[in-house]
Amino acid sequence: MQSLEAELERARALDVSELADAVETIGFECTRCGACCKSEADDPHTATVFPDEVRRLQEAAAAGESVGDTPSEGDAQDSVIGEDDTRDWRDVARPMPYGLVDGDEGPEGETFEWALQTDACGDCAFYREDDSGVGACSVHADRPLICETYPFSVDVGGTSQPMGEAVDAEGIVRAHECEGLGRDIDRADAESLAAALKERAVREVEEAIxxxxxxxxxxxxxxxxxxxxxxxxxxxxxxxTDD
Structure with a gap:
């Protein structure tokens, strides 16, 4: 297995144009089905969020910003961040459950990532649906990189073990299950998504280091x-813990 430093070098060397080629080849358009934001088979939604991304969501709340693009004017689409609302860390993120065990007093132990917070149903706490079932992220403008780049990921080897079928010749860009795959995507959107994919790949390795x-x-x-x-x-x- 290559070192994290070698993995980081490879991530930084990724060519955005080549990543965009792969994204454009497979195609993608979000259908707002919400599948990537919901729990599945009683397993709560888990989306990795970096510490600075948690703080960005907190700051948006503290500023009273109404962040996010909503698909309708319905009450169900109101931003979770209101004018007089405040959010602490636990409103935004929770410990990633992997590595934790169920003790007599609840989950316990050590874990190495944060996940976006979930609601009582196990769905992402920031996901909303209108009366017709059309979904949207209520913090869309500040969503984490993993959400911005779904259903794609980049495999740079080493610690990165993305699931999904490789869609480029070298197997670097991978697509995950999503009903929006295979739809036309224009070049500008493909390049924007590719740039976010590279940023995410770099950030993931930097976080691991x-x-x-x-x-x-x-x-x-x-x-x-x-x-x-x-x-x-x-x-x-x-x-x-050392405070």
Whole structure:
């Protein structure tokens, strides 16, 4: 397996035009079905979010911004971020469940990523549907890179293990299950998506390097969860364990 540094070098060397070629070849148009935002088979929605992306959503809330593109004027499409609303870390993100175990007092242990927060149904907390079932992200303008680039990912080897069928000759760009695949996409949109794909690939490896370098094992008490990200060990509320 190549080193993270070699993986980062490969990610930074990705050619956006070539990525766009692959995206354009397979084609994509969002149908607003919401499948990528909902729980599946009783498994809660899990979308990785970087620490700075969590803070960006918090800042949007603190500023009273109505962020996001909505498909209708219906009440169901109101932004989750209101004029007088405030959001703390736990309103935006939760510990990624992978690596945690069920203890007597709930999930416990250590994990290495944050996931977007979910609602009581296990769907992304920022997903909304109108009366006709058309879905939208209520924080669309500030959505994480993983959401911006779905249903595509880039495999640069090493720690990146994206699922899905490879759609370019070298198997770098991969497409994941989505009913919007195969639809026409214009070149400008393909290039925009490709640029976001490259940024995500770079950010994922940089985060992995940061987690590796900042990792310091901690002892967890029953019912306690610790998330190790590139900024250090944190509690579920986003506060550092060494504070």
């Amino acid at each position: 940061g987690v590796r370098d900042a990792y310091d094992p901690v002892s967890t008490d029953p019912g306690e969860v610790v998330v190790h990200d590139s900024e250090g060990a944190k509690r579920p509320d986003g506060s550092r």
